[in-house]
Amino acid sequence: MSSDNNGAGKALRYAVVGAGMAGILAAIKLKERGEEFTVYEKAARLGGTWRENRYPGLTCDVPAHAYTYSFEPYPEWKAFYAKGDEIQTYFEKTAEKYGVTPHIRFNSEVVSTVWDADRAVWKLGLVNGEQTEADVVIAASGVLHHPNLPAIPGLETFKGHAFHTARWDDEAPIEGAKVGLIGCGSTGIQIVTAINKKVEKLVHFQRSPQWIMPVEQFEYTDADREAFRKDPALMDAIRFSDEYIGNVRRFTDAITDFHSPEIKQIEEICQQYLDAKITDPELKQKLTPNYRAACKRLVYSWSYYDEVQNPAVYVETGGIERVEPNGVRMKDGTFHELDTLILATGFKADRFIRPTTVLGEGGVSLDDVWATRPTAYYAVTIPGFPNFFMLNGPTGPVGNFSLIDIAERQWDYIDQLIGLLRKGEATTVVPSTAAHENYEERRIAAAKNTIFGSGCASWYLDATGVPSSWPWSYDAFAEAMAAPKMEDYVVQ
Numbered sequence: 201m202s203s204d205n206n207g208a209g210k211a212l213r214y215a216v217v218g219a220g221m222a223g224i225l226a227a228i229k230l231k232e233r234g235e236e237f238t239v240y241e242k243a244a245r246l247g248g249t250w251r252e253n254r255y256p257g258l259t260c261d262v263p264a265h266a267y268t269y270s271f272e273p274y275p276e277w278k279a280f281y282a283k284g285d286e287i288q289t290y291f292e293k294t295a296e297k298y299g300v301t302p303h304i305r306f307n308s309e310v311v312s313t314v315w316d317a318d319r320a321v322w323k324l325g326l327v328n329g330e331q332t333e334a335d336v337v338i339a340a341s342g343v344l345h346h347p348n349l350p351a352i353p354g355l356e357t358f359k360g361h362a363f364h365t366a367r368w369d370d371e372a373p374i375e376g377a378k379v380g381l382i383g384c385g386s387t388g389i390q391i392v393t394a395i396n397k398k399v400e401k402l403v404h405f406q407r408s409p410q411w412i413m414p415v416e417q418f419e420y421t422d423a424d425r426e427a428f429r430k431d432p433a434l435m436d437a438i439r440f441s442d443e444y445i446g447n448v449r450r451f452t453d454a455i456t457d458f459h460s461p462e463i464k465q466i467e468e469i470c471q472q473y474l475d476a477k478i479t480d481p482e483l484k485q486k487l488t489p490n491y492r493a494a495c496k497r498l499v500y501s502w503s504y505y506d507e508v509q510n511p512a513v514y515v516e517t518g519g520i521e522r523v524e525p526n527g528v529r530m531k532d533g534t535f536h537e538l539d540t541l542i543l544a545t546g547f548k549a550d551r552f553i554r555p556t557t558v559l560g561e562g563g564v565s566l567d568d569v570w571a572t573r574p575t576a577y578y579a580v581t582i583p584g585f586p587n588f589f590m591l592n593g594p595t596g597p598v599g600n601f602s603l604i605d606i607a608e609r610q611w612d613y614i615d616q617l618i619g620l621l622r623k624g625e626a627t628t629v630v631p632s633t634a635a636h637e638n639y640e641e642r643r644i645a646a647a648k649n650t651i652f653g654s655g656c657a658s659w660y661l662d663a664t665g666v667p668s669s670w671p672w673s674y675d676a677f678a679e680a681m682a683a684p685k686m687e688d689y690v691v692q
């Protein structure tokens with residue numbers, strides 16, 4: 201099957217888990233090589249996070265032209281920052297264009313994948329009971345897809361519509377309604393900006409305020425799109441511009457060292473924006489965080505500070521006592537009567553491929569290996585789990601930049617490893633335990649120096665309070681992904 205191995209190579213079967221941004225990327229790359237692969241998708245549609253999230257105001261905070269596959273620029277973006285439904289369309293169109301949609305098995309959650317050492321294959325179990333096999337597993341199951349539901353007493357007694365933002369309820373009253381919104385991450389803030397003018401009242405329950413990075417949004421005109429279609433170099437001039445790449449570099453320099461001048465600059469920009477926009481001292485006090493900017497993922501917005509001053513919005517900073525059938529009772533006794541309660545309470549970011557059961561060499565469970573924290577060697581491979589590769593896996597770069605670029609670089613790295621299998625030079629490839637331990641030791645030490653470790657709670661921290669992400673610069677990541685250090689791998 202393989203097209204570049206002529207001769208010695210073996211026809212490999214690949215199982216890609218998940219048909220989101222990263223799974224589609226893997227599928228396109230495998231298809232280009234003429235490989236035999238199946239993408240297993242738990243849902244009925246592709247798109248991952250862009251399929252699951254449909255809340256009002258959903259916008260990607262990476263510039264649209266930079267949030268595209270490098271090989272598939274998209275002239276049709278309607279605005280500098282794209283809306284969620286446009287991004288969903290982009291992935292559907294791209295999968296179609298590259299002929300990978302027919303390779304996706306929808307409604308086919310992988311419930312288990314078990315390494316058979318004797319035969320060097322992964323045995324996969326699907327949700328319908330079917331068993332199948334693959335030589336290589338690509339775990340592209342995403343990061344933020346298990347809703348974090350708050351443990352607030354009485355939530356189940358609410359008589360109106362209560363739902364998590366990734367399970368948007370189209371029947372829930374918003375127009376002219378009394379709406380409660382819990383959570384102030386990017387999701388909660390975007391929802392405030394989208395619905396505040398529609399509701400009778402919006403109570404935004406804020407446990408911690410967020411730093412807001414001001415950005416400018418603007419729409420592309422028909423003439424812009426026509427120009428992009430005629431001359432793709434115009435899109436490259438945006439996505440590969442010194443300005444954009446420089447911003448990503450500066451941003452990663454900032455977050456990876458909380459003493460850096462770059463992070464101080466980000467803090468000044470956020471503080472000045474708050475000072476300039478919020479003049480009411482009471483509201484300003486409510487909206488001023490007591491932790492450093494970018495410690496929680498920065499919220500990018502061009503309108504939140506304007507929209508939150510709409511008298512229909514009330515920022516509630518008191519503690520929630522419980523949810524009652526008709527609303528929310530605060531610890532001080534205040535009661536907010538509500539028709540709709542939106543839970544913008546984020547995701548369980550430590551799940552990755554789980555709850556799929558993954559058993560590696562000797563029947564060892566990934567769940568056990570990850571008992572302290574989810575981890576992977578350079579975010580891609582795991583000792584004891586041969587021929588198993590992760591895209592956007594644990595310890596990879598996260599922040600306010602394009603995860604598509606990250607996944608593409610990870611794919612280039614993976615492709616070199618599976619090249620050994622494809623060419624018949626190896627049957628299994630797996631990182632050594634020593635190499636991984638050395639990586640984790642260095643990573644954890646560096647992670648404590650990142651802005652995420654500067655003293656706030658966020659989904660960037662693992663269960664022990666250590667930032668779980670890539671702690672070094674963007675350039676260090678690009679260099680690491682350019683070529684695997686083969687001395688760190690056991691190749692048989």
Ligand code: NA7
Nearest residue numbers: 350351383384385386387388407408497544545546547659
């Ligand atoms: P985030 O960024 O994890 O934000 C979740 C928000 O929900 C945050 O403000 C939390 O407050 C709040 N939260 C969580 N649990 C509770 C309870 N029990 N009570 C009150 N408030 C709570 O999730 P998003 O969906 O906004 O964004 C996720 C990512 O998606 C985002 O970073 C982008 O990468 C895209 P806290 O700050 O913990 O006090």
